[in-house]
Amino acid sequence: MGEYLLAVLILAVIGVFLGCIIGIAAKLFKVQTDPRIELVTELLPGVNCGGCGMAGCADFARSIVTGENPPNKCPVCSQEAVSAIAKALGIEVGDTVKKVAVVLCGGDKNQEKVENLYNGVSDCVSASLIAGGPKSCAYGCLGMGSCARACPFGAIEMLNGLAVVHNHLCVGCGKCVEVCPRNLIKLVPTETKVHVYCSSPEKAPAKRKVCNVACIGCRKCVKAAKEGQFAVKGFKVEVNYDSDNLPSEEVIAAAACPTGCLLTTQTHYEIEKNAGVEK
Amino acid sequence: MSETSHYLQITIGAVLVYNFVLARFLGICPFLGVSKRLDTAAGMSGAVIFVMTLASLITSTVYNYLLKKPITLFGHTTNLDFLQIVLFIVVIASLVQLVEIMLQKLSSPLYRALGIYLPLITTNCAVMGVATLSAKSNYSVLDSTIFGFFSGLGFALALILFSSIRERLELSQVPGPFQGMSIALITAGILAMAFLGFSGLC
Amino acid sequence: MSSDISYKTVSFKGGVHPAKDGKSLSGDRPIKTAPLLEKYQVIVHQNIGAPPKLLVAVGDKVKKGQLLAEADGFVSVPLHAPTSGEVSAICDIPGPMGVPVQAVEIKSDGEDTWTELLSPLDWRNAEPQELKDRIHDAGIVGMGGAAFPAHVKLSPPPDKKIDYLILNGAECEPYLTADHRLMLEEPDKVLEGAAILGRSLGVSNVFVGIETNKEDAIAVLLKKASAYNVGIVGLKVQYPQGAEKQLIYAVTKRKVPAGGLPMDVGCVVQNVGTAAAVTDAVKAGIPLIERVTTVTGEPVKEPANWRFRLGTPIIKAIELAGGVASEPGKAILGGPMMGFAQKSFDVTIMKNTSGILLLDAKDVFQYESNPCIRCGKCINACAMNLSPGPLGAMIESEKFDLAARAGVMDCIECGSCAYICPARIPLVQHFRRAKAEIRRMTQNQKK
Numbered sequence: 001m002g003e004y005l006l007a008v009l010i011l012a013v014i015g016v017f018l019g020c021i022i023g024i025a026a027k028l029f030k031v032q033t034d035p036r037i038e039l040v041t042e043l044l045p046g047v048n049c050g051g052c053g054m055a056g057c058a059d060f061a062r063s064i065v066t067g068e069n070p071p072n073k074c075p076v077c078s079q080e081a082v083s084a085i086a087k088a089l090g091i092e093v094g095d096t097v098k099k100v101a102v103v104l105c106g107g108d109k110n111q112e113k114v115e116n117l118y119n120g121v122s123d124c125v126s127a128s129l130i131a132g133g134p135k136s137c138a139y140g141c142l143g144m145g146s147c148a149r150a151c152p153f154g155a156i157e158m159l160n161g162l163a164v165v166h167n168h169l170c171v172g173c174g175k176c177v178e179v180c181p182r183n184l185i186k187l188v189p190t191e192t193k194v195h196v197y198c199s200s201p202e203k204a205p206a207k208r209k210v211c212n213v214a215c216i217g218c219r220k221c222v223k224a225a226k227e228g229q230f231a232v233k234g235f236k237v238e239v240n241y242d243s244d245n246l247p248s249e250e251v252i253a254a255a256a257c258p259t260g261c262l263l264t265t266q267t268h269y270e271i272e273k274n275a276g277v278e279k
Numbered sequence: 280m281s282e283t284s285h286y287l288q289i290t291i292g293a294v295l296v297y298n299f300v301l302a303r304f305l306g307i308c309p310f311l312g313v314s315k316r317l318d319t320a321a322g323m324s325g326a327v328i329f330v331m332t333l334a335s336l337i338t339s340t341v342y343n344y345l346l347k348k349p350i351t352l353f354g355h356t357t358n359l360d361f362l363q364i365v366l367f368i369v370v371i372a373s374l375v376q377l378v379e380i381m382l383q384k385l386s387s388p389l390y391r392a393l394g395i396y397l398p399l400i401t402t403n404c405a406v407m408g409v410a411t412l413s414a415k416s417n418y419s420v421l422d423s424t425i426f427g428f429f430s431g432l433g434f435a436l437a438l439i440l441f442s443s444i445r446e447r448l449e450l451s452q453v454p455g456p457f458q459g460m461s462i463a464l465i466t467a468g469i470l471a472m473a474f475l476g477f478s479g480l481c
Numbered sequence: 482m483s484s485d486i487s488y489k490t491v492s493f494k495g496g497v498h499p500a501k502d503g504k505s506l507s508g509d510r511p512i513k514t515a516p517l518l519e520k521y522q523v524i525v526h527q528n529i530g531a532p533p534k535l536l537v538a539v540g541d542k543v544k545k546g547q548l549l550a551e552a553d554g555f556v557s558v559p560l561h562a563p564t565s566g567e568v569s570a571i572c573d574i575p576g577p578m579g580v581p582v583q584a585v586e587i588k589s590d591g592e593d594t595w596t597e598l599l600s601p602l603d604w605r606n607a608e609p610q611e612l613k614d615r616i617h618d619a620g621i622v623g624m625g626g627a628a629f630p631a632h633v634k635l636s637p638p639p640d641k642k643i644d645y646l647i648l649n650g651a652e653c654e655p656y657l658t659a660d661h662r663l664m665l666e667e668p669d670k671v672l673e674g675a676a677i678l679g680r681s682l683g684v685s686n687v688f689v690g691i692e693t694n695k696e697d698a699i700a701v702l703l704k705k706a707s708a709y710n711v712g713i714v715g716l717k718v719q720y721p722q723g724a725e726k727q728l729i730y731a732v733t734k735r736k737v738p739a740g741g742l743p744m745d746v747g748c749v750v751q752n753v754g755t756a757a758a759v760t761d762a763v764k765a766g767i768p769l770i771e772r773v774t775t776v777t778g779e780p781v782k783e784p785a786n787w788r789f790r791l792g793t794p795i796i797k798a799i800e801l802a803g804g805v806a807s808e809p810g811k812a813i814l815g816g817p818m819m820g821f822a823q824k825s826f827d828v829t830i831m832k833n834t835s836g837i838l839l840l841d842a843k844d845v846f847q848y849e850s851n852p853c854i855r856c857g858k859c860i861n862a863c864a865m866n867l868s869p870g871p872l873g874a875m876i877e878s879e880k881f882d883l884a885a886r887a888g889v890m891d892c893i894e895c896g897s898c899a900y901i902c903p904a905r906i907p908l909v910q911h912f913r914r915a916k917a918e919i920r921r922m923t924q925n926q927k928k
Binding site: 006011019 | 352355357359361362365366369370373376377380381383384385
Binding site: 115116117119120121123125126128129130131132133138149178181202 | 573578579580581821822823824847848877879907910911913914917918921925
């Protein structure tokens, strides 16, 4: 019996002794760290995507606390998380618009001509360095999936030679925007329902020659929509993503786009998905 | 056995023949966890050597002067040997904790290099193993400190070899089912087989 | 050839010997001058560096040699009209890199009247700066392929002392013979240009490096070289002997440091075509509006060298060479090793178009690349002492930081590794991608 008591006693004494040493050491060697950094790190999503431009979420948290970056610079954070961070730090943030990526090209395998034989690395950047890529349209999606590989969230799917973004997976970090050699990918507000799926600035006849679904700049959609919802840029029309009233889905029926490049995100996805199945 | 051959046996045994990772299969968790890049592996190796040396020194002191011989307390004479594992855990854990706290204050570059690995080692079986093994082999304090240092060195050798191989592996086209951890485990197995060649050295 | 000619033969480490030389197709025929065309589409941005500023508008009348665009900044050169006529359009045409580029379309009036030319200079007594200004005003760029403004190379910063001027007559690319014919037919122009360039740099060591498969050109130049105080160096026939850094090593045994420029080792390299253009510009005041280009390849009926004006569409150039006898599989601007495959025949001749090469459809075949067998041939072939195979593996698994550390930025894209690779790994394509990605990453970091 005494042995058990002794063991407990010895362990207790040693435990208390070591505990005291650590306690004293912690007091003696105390290093000032800002507790807010830890707090903010916990509130951030913690996926370390680097979309904010910092080395990771912890690094970004430090930059928020020091005031280098506003909390809404995180593209992944929900509005609630941003306001929670702002509240914790006692700072004001403006409204953040949640953004998703969209690949503004409809020229899949069925629609766009591929005149040139390409026999090289299956990567958009590589392909674009050889005579500008195999596609006849110098502005269309090359379809080799550099953006899909760059996406840390697996939100981009290659369908029928075209990159298509899944909105529910996309967090708008912008990795794909950087990677695309054709600069086709845009970050747009999540609420945007309708896009003009064409990025070619060429004149209409030149575009029609190489692609069936190019925007020919007929402006039917501009007329059908409300003032300021579309913007004409050169020979193509673009949705005015900065405006407060984004075009609604009714525009598509009203405009009756002759080439069919004015689509909702959903129909665009379905078209590409089914086109792939038929093949 | 002469003095020199005794130490040679300890060192070569710890580094090569009874390598902690590849022959005793202790400390596999950090071995697989931080071997993805050579620079983190080097940092981890440094931390392991540091902690193993220090832990052997302290635990062998505790063992040799507290646990080995029966002691008389309050009229009872008992052998405290059975407290070995519990005591070692407590001592090592608080040691690592103490070192971490002190490093953070005294040498911040060293803390940044080793700091993130220190908590990983606290409950590492390799460190625990070094303490129990030297207790089992009846090493003196000096012996077990040397044993601890060279065991750490052996761990570092295995870790750095393995991480170099893994860096090369990343550039190879690995068949789908073997990608990631599976090919790493296969590699570790082959590496362990290679170290089997040292058996019989001492 | 005659045994009395004397030159030393030098080389560099690495390189390959392309199996098909193809030089005999066009090398024996004299340079022909292309007739005046109805219209020319002159690409505006023909030089490395800032694009020149356009001075003409649609409807303007221009004379031959008149300024179309003026230099915009130091690393930029002016552009001149190839013939007299009217500016009929300023439009986008297919560029040599596959991206549309801006071009000035000039409808020829058939008279081909010269504008008032700059006054001729007596170069032996002219100030070096005067010569440099003239080279700039004549719109001269490196005509070997890079199109780097010539006057920039001639104006090194004061802390870099230049003691070697090397004229590149190696023409190591298979099929191309433009420089060969130029040296053979106009040796005085080339040598005088070398002497002018040497004077503008204040350099007395002027050498012309020529691969020894052009013995006739070497013989001709050797006869005349002493009059201009120019040395002739024979170069071993080995690709890429004509690459700047390899040429410098072969001639001077100096190594350009990684990421450095030839001027870091006191050297300036210019193409022989550039030298000939310099002679024209200095002695006659003629701006750079035409160049010798090889039109060659097995499908071409009459492969030859032609003196084309800038803005000649390559389809016209091929027509002049008799059209095609068999179906071409690939059209390349430049040589087969480093040239750029084209997807349009509307691309026009630029200041750096050294050749138009058509490859036979049966020579162009599709293949798949296989895994690396670690034979190490690429490492032996690399002229820059890199390890192409491992580099390619790094890039394939998108480890661009590793590739940058392993020196991918020093790759000169000569194509020796990809040529020699038995597994047919498209190594150069990998390297070009890595360079593009690394440049993008460093740019992002600066931001």
